[in-house]
Amino acid sequence: MKRKDTVKLISADEMEFVIDKDAVMVSQTIRNLLTSPGGFAETKLGEVTFPEISAVILERICQYFYWALQYSR
């Protein structure tokens, strides 16, 4: 069970990161993904898989999201 305003990011090595939606929207690509009409698989489940990104990198990316969010406010 996840809270409504979160998104799950899954790395290539199956690590799961549960991130606030606000943070994840920092990425234009993910924003488009989630707001695209027509219901791709990701929007239904609220989770995005990155088969080519390792957990280490993905973790860094998530940290970047939060940092960017903090300084944009």
Place this chain on the structure above:
Amino acid sequence: MSNQKKRNFQIEAFKHRVVVDPKYAEKTWSILEHAIHEIYNHNASGLSFEELYRNAYNMVLHKFGEKLYSGLVATMTAHLKEISKSIEAAQGDLFLEELNRKWNDHNKALQMIRDILMYMDRTYIPNTHKTPVHELGLNLWRDNVIHSSKIQSRLLSMLLELVHRERTGEVIDRGLMRNIIKMLMDLGSSVYQEDFEKPFLEVSAEFYMGESQKFIECCDCGDYLKKAELRLNEEIERVTHYLDVKSEVKITNVVEKEMIANHMMRLVHMENSGLVNMLLDDKYEDLGRMYNLFRRVPNGLSTIRDVMTSHLREIGKQLVTDAEKLKDPVEFVQRLLDEKDKYDSIISQAFSNDKTFQNALNSSFEYFINLNNRSPEFISLFVDDKLRKGLKGVSEEDVEIILDKVMMLFRYLQEKDVFEKYYKQHLAKRLLSGKTVSDDAERSLIVKLKTECGYQFTSKLEGMFTDMKTSQDTMQGFYASHPELTDGPTLVVQVLTTGSWPTQPSITCNLPAETSALCEKFRSYYLGTHTGRRLSWQTNMGTADIKATFGKGQKHELNVSTYQMCVLMLFNNADRLSYKEVEQATGIPASDLKRCLQSMACVKGKNVLRKEPMSKDIGEDDAFFVNDKFTSKFYKVKIGTVVAQKESEPEKQETRQRVEEDRKPQIEAAIKRIESLIERDFLERDNNDRKLYRYLA
């Protein structure tokens, strides 16, 4: 850190796996092609955005952008051709609904496709100057669907059909219309204009040409304008509901041209219902409507204005030359004021106080008021009537309103000096007979005249008021210094300064003894305090109150003119007097004497004298007696009144002559001034037109 170390510190780009598989592009593309199919088939939920995005990204990165792009074009085109067929297959009214549905689907698909191909949109496309995905999608829709031969004309005729139905009163699906029109607008303003707006305007022009022809044959002007207004508003409303806002001015131009501009003259001059009829009947609503509609077309307002002006001039001319109406000057002026009020009202209520119309009104009035050269005299008589009795009991504000209206007419006069002459005469009579209703009103009018024409114009008039006041003071002084006279007859003298008052021939008559003695006493008193002056009695202008006792002992107080007093006093010493005897004793000029006797012997209720024979006219052989049988309900009887009347023909000639005389010096002075300006090179004569002067720099 030293510089050397800094230079050695570099960050290298992240290197991707080198692609080895020769069929890489094919494989990747088919994944994407499949995805596009699924999207168009509403099956996107099985697709992973991330996967598709990554594949597109990789293709572009590995320099396969060209393949991706052309693949996209081909796939979309194929789909759109399919869609086109299904739209063509729709029957009747379902055609537009199907088109609308497919358009919505296409937009949704397009957005999804754009999202997954975002990387290509941002890098490959700008670099190669190709059309971005979204725009590409719209262009392909336009080319394969909207401009497909089977759809293009059907679409247009359906849209025009619906508009036509709505114009004939049917209810149509406005939401659907709005969506379809919006689609055309989204495809580009040239699509909207070529595929809809231009034909729409053409068809509308034909429609309204027919409408206007139909209406103009069977409607009167007012009804036609109502219908035109309705149609105009309907079109404006249509635009707000489902057309591009830029179309509003274009369609309203069509309606204005077909329904108004093309029929303007016929409407204005329509028998029994055109502009002139509306003006005559004060049809404010119709006139207002006409004004609002005509102001939208070139020359609309000037047409209305010209017809109104010529109508006004016609009416005005009739007014001022109609002999019947000219019999009563007060009535005449009142009619002018009423006409002005009527048109002021029309201009404010129906023509939104348009200044150009106000000017047309003013110029028309100026034109016809001056057609009749008795206008100045009549206006003065009107004022005289008001100041004598017309303003009795009227509030101060209303008095001002009436005087302002008089001033307004005054401004239209070209011969203002004629007015001044008459005004002076009438004012003199009012002052001397004490017959003015309100001193404040008199003075208020003088102030207005001064503001309008300057001090010169009113200086003499003001002099007259001053004389009246001074005379009051003089009388007080006279009686104060002669206390023994308080028991005798009371004398009231108005001393008039010659220059201020209208010139009168100075005629004296023989006053009765008591009166003349008193007058002499006054003369010596006055000349005692004012040396170097000359006094002459104006016996034709005075009045007297005398107490009379008649045969049966009835007593009355008679208010008479000085002449009448002289005549009556004779009967204190004689019972019977012939005309000749009266003439000799009084020294009154013949015409005045006849009028005087007539008013006392021949008028019922005022016949204090009896005449033999009992004829209406005074003959030189008539004899006069006191009428001992005289009766009246009232104790005080008024016999002599000096009322201002409109002049007789000879009097008129005389006045006009005097005005011409007075103008001569003014004109000469003006000529001298112009000559001196020409000499000193401020003015020059125009070479071609002798009547023109030019200002020199």
